[in-house]
Amino acid sequence: MTSIDLNADLGEGFGRWRLTDDERLLSVVTSANVACGFHAGDAVTMRRVCELAAERGVRIGAQVSYRDLAGFGRRSMDVPPAELAAEVAYQIGALEVFARAAGSRVAYVKPHGALYNRVVHDVEQAEAVVDGVFLAGPELPVLGLPGSRLLEVAGKAGLPVVAEAFADRAYTDEGTLVPRHEEGAVITDPEAVVARSVELARSGSVRALSGRRVEVRARSLCLHGDTPGAVGLARRLRERLEASGVRVEAFV
Template identity: 80%
Template sequence: MPTPPAPKPAEASRETSATSSIDLNADLGEGFGRWTLTDDEQLLSVVTSANVACGFHAGDAATMRRVCELAAERGVRIGAQVSYRDLAGFGRRAMDVPAAELAAEVAYQIGALEVFARAAGARVAYVKPHGALYNRVVRDEEQAAAVVEGVLLADRALPVLGLPGSQLHEAATEAGLPVVPEAFGDRSYRADGSLVPRGQAGAVVSDPAAVVERSVAMARFGVVTAHCGSSVAVRPRSLCLHGDTPGAVDLAKRVRERLETSGVRVEAFA
């Protein structure tokens, strides 16, 4: 199989202008049965959008219901975090799933979460792939199209959250779906705007101070320093704060506080 094309990096502006507002999203509901991973209740007091695991990489019916109820109570937007069917590998293992099957499974996950969102008085407001699927649809045109097909099966107006310049965003745009560019304060970037794979050294930024500074730089000026030292344009509308990171709640609070004191309004994307 030929190597898929690299994502198209976001266009860099010659000027640096502050972003007036930014969304904060976090991966939540990433438990299963008696096993818990994310501090959902505390993170829902900080973030403005919740990427809720839909049972394929983590999560179960009771967890999905509880997170939707908590999010609705706090006015946090609910998003479906769809994944390859990989509970054992937490959705981070590379998988080859036929396009038709992947489309059906994406729609299935969105539909399952929608039941609990509506029961809580809310609705599923966007879709975001998780883990290996997220990285795959940056470059893989066929898998990206399958994810978009699944979104369309569930709701023909759902925004798609993902990496700027990705095949996923191109496919969503062609299908008439809104796209929301996001960035990661705690992940290292390549010069082309893609993320350094988790299996490589330095893929995760572990220094809390560095995560805060990178988050503010991305929100205010739309740039991040790549792993190689070059400057990369990202222009995010949403910043991801990983809920499974040690000290995730305190880090999320620090990021939000610095954004607000830097003049960036924290609110869900329109």
């Protein structure tokens, strides 16, 4: 039976402001990418999400970012490699405190936003992220885009790597994500999201924005927690995957 992990970006709030419905999403997903305070999230939010995830047996992942609260981590920044490595380790370490207090642990690392897209092609920044992961824990899996420099560098360094696909994002002919500022980059039709996700899980390929079919072999499938109606979509997606013979389970 084909199996796939279902992950979502969670804990994306700050103070009294909350963006994601963490509690209800954690009843559906198998892995939680928790914001670590640099693009969103704060100590109270991180602790709460870790406790909820541990109660439900959901894997906790550190979603590391450029230091960009104002821009939600979606603005590319030229951060010196040594500084970026230290900041990645800092974010992982902060989340690990709350994960362990909840009786769990940080099980993997995933970059967010501009950093995620940057390390698809930028070897120097990818190496800095990997250095930061090694500072925090030399056996932590790294979650990223198939064919990215990040997964290449992490694999060569001896870290476990996990390729992921996106349920609600359009792809280019090269198998990368269409930039958010371009028309059609985000797929909003729930049925299209569900159908594409099942196709990805079962065939390892998806139709790009151009109409061309591209290979996207992934062990994890990401659904953005800030998508309108994210909880209902996540439930519908999981039900359709399981009805199609796909087992939904964490990759670690």
